[in-house]
Amino acid sequence: MGDAGESPSSHNPPPSPQYFQPAEHLPHSHTLTAFPNLPGCYQDAASTSAARREVAAIATAISHFEPVWLYAHPAHARIARALVNDNDNQDVDVVVKEAEVDNLWIRDLGPVFLHSPRTGKTAAVDFNFNYWGHKAEETVDGAFARRVLASREFGHVETVQAGIVSEGGALEVDGEGTLMVTDTSIVNENRNPGMGKREIEAELKRVLGVRKVIWLKGVEGLESTDWHVDAWCRFVRPGKVLLSKPPLNAHKEIRAIFEDALRVLAQETDAKGRRLEVVVVDEPDQEKLAGGTVEGMVTSYVNYLLVNGGVVMAKFGDEEPDEKALALIKELFPERKVVQVYINELPRLGGGIHCATQHVPV
Helix, strand or coil, rough: CCCCCCCCCCCCCCCCCCCCCCCCCCCEEEEEEEEECCCCCCCCHHHHHHHHHHEEEEEHHHHCCCEEEEEHHHHHHHHHHHHHHHCCCCCEEEEEEECCCCCCCCHHHCCEEEEECCCCCCCCEEEECCCHHHHHHHCCHHHHHHHHHCCCCCCEEEEEECCCCCCCCEEECCCEEEEECCCCCCCCCCCCCCCCCCHHHHHHHHCCCCCCEEEEECCCCCCCCCCCHCCCCCEEEEEEEEEECCCCCCCCCHHHHHHHHHHHHHHEEECCEEECEEEEEEEECCHHCCCCCCCCCCCCCCEEEECCCEEEEEEEECCHHHHHHHHHHHHHHCCCEEEEECHHHHHHCCCCCCCCCEEEEE
């Protein structure tokens, strides 16, 4: 058993400097990705190989908009370099960095970056990653955020130590003081035992610099994250959100929380008092995808990544919803170039493009 994420202290942590988490639509210096490796949450060598190809395709697509760092275990860095260079395109800007890492889900195991509008400095939150409530084999990833920050690859970045356990995919901000989360992914005994919603909300406000938290219902145990918000509902821009609509044959609990999210979002305001405009995007039918469906599969178009001047989003292989989602994202982001990347293995492992990336703000 490797090093698990450290348990947060039970006492109230001291106040952090005045930082906030910038919205994803603001400029990035680069994007981080991670090369999957057995062990971890990967089923077998074939699954790992397929996931690696998809991570390389995602990194390549992003690199046309901004630089990409691909962290890879030293034993597998050569394979990572071969995959990202396996094309004739000379515009690929992917740097493979050797690091102790097994999981590809860098959104969750990596640091969450912050910015100080007063000083212009960057900081990062360490959310004490504990493998999604101890659902995956604990390897070297529990300390990944601390290791990369200690390496000073990002220059001098102050670490803000969270007093709770969470993951980057559980957090969605508008950059103007509003945070969206799901209750099941944070107010959960497998992450924050003995802590209630009020205590957790206060800590989220402290470390992320937000003033209002919008709580959506999630589903516990249906997939590995206990329902991360970044595959469910995202801010298109302040005051406007995009909600993922499950198909009619989806699990009844998922259909129920979709209806609840519509109700909550229709009644909510953001930190500036604005009513939220809600846009809905239909998910594909998993039964129509290559290989069919598996338990915990995530096929959400809202799990896109905003990059400098663009959007990198998923294509799953169900032609009609793929095309409709592409048209909708183009409509929602008319100022950005939208690129689709086909993924099939990552959804089977419980995530998508946003889960497999972490942006670093300028």
